[in-house]
Amino acid sequence: MVGWAIALHGGAGVDPNLPTERQEQAKQLLARCLNLGISALRSSASAIDVVELVVRELETDPIFNSGCGSALTENGTVEMEASIMDGPGRRCGAVSGVTTVKNPVSLARLVMDKSPHSYLAFTGAEKFAQQMGVEREDNDYFITDDNIGMLKLAxxxxxIVFDYRIPTNRYESCGVEMESPIKMNGLPIEVYAPETVGCVVVDGEGRCAAATSTGGLMNKRTGRIGDSPLIGAGTYACDLCGVSCTGEGEAIIRATLAREVAAVMEYKGLALQAAVDFVIKERLDDGKAGLIAVSKKGEVAYGFNCVGMFRGCATEDGFMEVGIWE
Incomplete structure (x- = not known):
């Protein structure tokens, strides 16, 4: 028997000027969802059930970018995506281009459990959702006033709002050299972009699982698919570990970031935190991202190379942390 461990995230790359009230709201949500997962683990729930449970809860709150509160496409619509993976047997399910499903992560679970496939997208995913009888909502449920305003600014x-590089260029005003206004990919940094959510768990039996859910990028092209539903990129679980990523999707895809954590553990013999540190440093090139991970030994780890990551983690021995900054 090993001790259980759990970690969850609400996205990487955080505006350092994010109002304290918004920071506290995010941390309270993370703490509530973390405690939900802890309670389930204490009741001997399986890792796969716990990651689904926690991500469902994150999807129902508009603070982050998944389910209710999803980012909007260039057309002002939502195209949600999610994936889930069960370490034992490396079973997985994923969906993309979902527009009506209240909890995309649960639809991904159904793809894994109730279909012969691993990935369904757009009209096919919606038809499957209808056949499975999952809870669905009108467009108004997913779209918030904050995100309508954000799309207008974008x-x-x-x-496209996704770039967390903070330039340090200086400019001259009235003959005086001044710091330039900090921007994220051309947008003033005062604008807060909600981010992807995810959860990783190892249960008391040593079984690992991972799940990730997102609305994607604000003002993205319709049909764009990010890393979150891609097994091995945004989500991965095996007998060694479970990993969920967040940040610049295109960079995460190029790095196959989630699978890379498992690979360096397996082939380089690195411990969990060392594996996380290695892939964040060596595999992202110029990309900005973060990830959370657990191992079959009951360890928990996280890492990011941007300005903070919304996160929470806990282990059976009593450790618990909820944080944003380094």
Whole structure:
């Protein structure tokens, strides 16, 4: 028997000027969802059931970018995506382009459990959702006023909101050198972009699981698919570990970031935190991202190379942390 461990995230790359009230709201949500997962683990729930349970809860709150509160496409619509993976047997399920499903992570679970496939997208995913009788909502449920305003700003800046690089260029005003206004990919940094959610768990039997859910990028092209539903990129679980990633999807895809954590553990013999540190440093190139991970030994780890990551983690021996910054 090993001790259980759990970690969850609400996205990487955080505005350092994010109002304290918003920070506290995010941390309270993370703590509530973390405690939900802890209670389930104490009741001997399996890792796969716990990651689904926690991500479902994150999807129902508009603070982060999944389910209710999802980012909007260039057309002002939602195209949600999610994936889930069960370490034993490496079973997995994923969906993309979902527009009506209240909890995309549970639809991904149904793809894994109730279909012969691993991945369904767009009209096929919606038809499967209807056949499975999952709870569905009208567009108004998913779209928040904050995100409508965010999309307007993104369109004005002709920008996609996802880039967490903070430039340090200086400019001259009235003959005085000044710091330039900090921007994220062309948008003022005061604008807060909600982010992807995810959860990883190892249960008391040493079984690992991972799940990730997102609305994608604000002002993204319709049909764009990010890392979150891609097994091995945004989500991965095996007999060694469970991993969920967040950040610049295109960079995470190129790095096959989640699978890379498991690979360096398996082939380089690295411990969990060392594996996380290695892939964040060596595999992202110029990309900005973060990830959470657990191992079959009951360890928990996280890492990021951007300005903070919304996260929470806990282990059976009593350790618990909820944080945003380094």
């Amino acid at each position: 369109k004005e800046a002709n920008s």
